[in-house]
Amino acid sequence: MSKDAVNTAAATPRTDAAAVPADAGDAGYSKDLKARHVNMIAIGGAIGTGLFLGAGGRLHNAGPALAIAYLVCGVFAFFVVRALGELVLYRPSSGSFVSYAREFLGEKGAYVAGWMYFLNWSTTGIADITAIALYTHYWSLFTDIPQWVLALVALAVVLAVNLISVKIFGEMEFWFAIIKVATLVGFMFIGIFLLATQHEVGGQTPGLSVITDNGGVFPHGVMPVVLVMQGVIFAYAALELVGVAAGETAEPEKVVPRAVNSIMWRVGLFYVGSVVLLALLLPGSVYSADQSPFVTVLSKIGVPAAGDVMNLVVLTAAMSSLNSGLYSTGRILRSMAMAGSAPKFTARMNRSQVPYGGILLTCGVCVLGVGLNFLVPAQAFEIVLNVASLGIISTWVIIMVCHLVFVRRAKDGRLTRPSFRLPFSPVTEITTIAFLLACLGMMWNDPEVGRKTLLLIPLIAAMLVAGWFGIRRRVSRTADQELSQLTK
Numbered sequence: 001m002s003k004d005a006v007n008t009a010a011a012t013p014r015t016d017a018a019a020v021p022a023d024a025g026d027a028g029y030s031k032d033l034k035a036r037h038v039n040m041i042a043i044g045g046a047i048g049t050g051l052f053l054g055a056g057g058r059l060h061n062a063g064p065a066l067a068i069a070y071l072v073c074g075v076f077a078f079f080v081v082r083a084l085g086e087l088v089l090y091r092p093s094s095g096s097f098v099s100y101a102r103e104f105l106g107e108k109g110a111y112v113a114g115w116m117y118f119l120n121w122s123t124t125g126i127a128d129i130t131a132i133a134l135y136t137h138y139w140s141l142f143t144d145i146p147q148w149v150l151a152l153v154a155l156a157v158v159l160a161v162n163l164i165s166v167k168i169f170g171e172m173e174f175w176f177a178i179i180k181v182a183t184l185v186g187f188m189f190i191g192i193f194l195l196a197t198q199h200e201v202g203g204q205t206p207g208l209s210v211i212t213d214n215g216g217v218f219p220h221g222v223m224p225v226v227l228v229m230q231g232v233i234f235a236y237a238a239l240e241l242v243g244v245a246a247g248e249t250a251e252p253e254k255v256v257p258r259a260v261n262s263i264m265w266r267v268g269l270f271y272v273g274s275v276v277l278l279a280l281l282l283p284g285s286v287y288s289a290d291q292s293p294f295v296t297v298l299s300k301i302g303v304p305a306a307g308d309v310m311n312l313v314v315l316t317a318a319m320s321s322l323n324s325g326l327y328s329t330g331r332i333l334r335s336m337a338m339a340g341s342a343p344k345f346t347a348r349m350n351r352s353q354v355p356y357g358g359i360l361l362t363c364g365v366c367v368l369g370v371g372l373n374f375l376v377p378a379q380a381f382e383i384v385l386n387v388a389s390l391g392i393i394s395t396w397v398i399i400m401v402c403h404l405v406f407v408r409r410a411k412d413g414r415l416t417r418p419s420f421r422l423p424f425s426p427v428t429e430i431t432t433i434a435f436l437l438a439c440l441g442m443m444w445n446d447p448e449v450g451r452k453t454l455l456l457i458p459l460i461a462a463m464l465v466a467g468w469f470g471i472r473r474r475v476s477r478t479a480d481q482e483l484s485q486l487t488k
Contacts, residue, residue: 031250035258037170038249040177041324042242042259047180047270048317049131050235052310055275056296057289062228063219064211064279067272069232074267077236079432080396082422083403084243085260089418090406092256094247095335096328097240097399102339104405105398107475111468113398114336119460120391121325122362124237126369126384128322129154135315138307151370158319159363162326165352166248169327176320183313184270187294191277194301202300206281214283230389230442230450235271237392238321239263240399244328257420322366326359333358340478341471386443386453390460393440400429400436 033041058066084097093099098117102110133150136142142150161172193199195206204210211217218225242259246252278293282300287293292314298306330346334355337347348357369384407425410417422428443450 031248032165032167033170033245033249035249035251035255037174038242038245038255039259039262040174041170041245042239042263043177043181043266047177047184047266048235048238048321049314050232050237051271051274052180052183052294052314052317053292054231054235054289055278056287056291056293058228058231059275059278059284059287059293060289061220061284062225063215063284064217064276065222065225066228066232066284067275067279068217069225069228070235070271070275071268073229073232073236074264074271076432076435077233077239078264078267079422079428080399081239081242081260081263083429084240084399085256086418086421087399087403087406088243088246088256089253089420090415092246092249092252093335094244094331096243096247096332097395097402098332098335100402100406101398102335104402104409107339107341107479108468109398109402110336110339111341111471111475112464113395114332114341115464115467116391116394116398116460117332118329118362118391120237120388120395121329122365123384123388123391125155125322125325125362125366127388128318128325129366129369130384131318132315132322135311135318138311148370152367154319154322155363155366155370158322158326159359161323162330162359163350163352163354163356165354166327169323170245172323173320176316176323179313179316180320181270183294183310184274187298188273188277191281191297195277195280199301201281201297202286204282208280210280210283214285219284227442227445230439230446233436233439234389234392236267237388238324240395241324241328244331247331253418260420326362329362330355330357330359333361338478340475386449387456389443390440390453390457393436397433397436400433404429 055066058069062069087097087100091099091103095102098110098114101113105113129151130147132154133147136145136150136154137147161168194201198205198207200206242256242263246256249255278287278297281297287296292310295307295310298310333342333346334349334357336342337344337357342358343361346355346357346361348355350356403422404426406415407417407429409415440454443454445451
């Protein structure tokens with residue numbers, strides 16, 4: 001929608017706005033997501049392979065101070081979701097931040113936001129199906145099956161779930177989240193028991209002495225903790241799913257504040273609490289990047305089948321991520337297609353009110369990932385994960401920029417802020433944006449992968465510019481049509 005169209009829509013009385021969706025892409029959705037679905041989507045977004053698998057290598061590099069990194073990044077992630085939550089209560093939309101970018105930054109802003117988010121999730125999807133194939137190879141039953149075949153099967157299963165109905169998606173995410181939370185809670189009970197009873201873990205007595213006798217909180221100095229931030233921030237990717245899901249729930253004004261506010265204590269409990277426990281049980285040097293830190297601990301105390309159980313949980317986390325990626329990109333692409341900035345077929349919905357066009361486009365990119373698994377199975381995961389990082393940082397920055405403009409317009413009296421607000425605006429937004437850009441800049445310190453990823457930015461920018469010149473006339477025509485309908 002053009003700026004003129006937005007202004008015209010803003011001048012329309014609230015009764016009219018209630019009858020006509022503010023974003024054409026919001027029409028046609030069911031409202032089948034329940035409060036428990038949205039709450040678990042929020043939890044699922046906050047807990048993933050970044051904790052279950054990634055924490056091992058980070059503990060090895062940064063030591064116990066990793067807990068501080070998770071806490072700091074968690075606070076900024078909370079600010080992003082809190083800002084998005086306020087925008088959701090102002091106007092719930094399945095187009096989420098792309099719809100808000102259209103309103104507050106114009107069509108170019110929505111175009112960049114949408115395609116960078118698509119870049120994030122399509123490449124994350126490739127990483128997810130790669131991870132699923134790798135985790136499945138853990139069991140001897142699947143060892144002889146080629147990695148690309150397992151990746152293709154995983155993609156087909158999650159695609160089928162997404163196309164059936166949003167309710168099935170919500171149920172799948174609900175149970176995925178239950179498995180992840182139950183696993184973490186179970187581990188934390190075991191860890192607390194080991195601490196309380198002073199039970200030996202790998203020949204060492206757990207407690208503060210494990211930290212003090214192995215270099216303290218910062219065993220390798222402050223710099224490794226700073227550098228690990230770039231990886232930690234991506235562990236929180238997918239928290240913004242709450243904003244997308246709000247467009248398909250019947251009572252967003254009740255569900256969203258509860259889900260957003262609960263994110264902070266969940267981050268504190270599950271991420272920070274788990275890392276503190278891990279640091280008290282074993283020295284950071286014992287953990288490694290190629291094994292879940294939870295498996296490391298459980299294997300040291302002789303828990304049978306610890307590797308099998310945790311591998312199943314990590315597999316679940318990867319399936320959950322892939323499931324969420326197809327869900328969110330389907331909604332985002334439909335919002336863009338209705339404005340003319342995405343292919344027309346991505347606006348199509350099936351009888352179950354699922355935007356199957358956008359979901360199939362994302363799957364098409366993931367199929368390229370299946371090819372990547374065939375050609376370079378060893379490097380597939382690392383290649384796409386770093387490209388996805390560019391997408392998530394740009395998405396979060398755009399959310400905060402949208403909120404800055406939103407607050408400015410509220411101060412001018414052009415709209416009304418809901419009671420559920422991001423505190424300390426505009427300082428919070430500016431600080432968060434600076435932090436996210438700093439995390440992006442830290443990638444330069446990784447010459448092998450991070451630096452090469454940053455060098456992709458000019459190429460991505462050139463593609464976005466070329467794409468905009470290719471679709472700008474269609475966007476303009478669509479905006480004119482919306483404007484004529486609003487002024488009838």
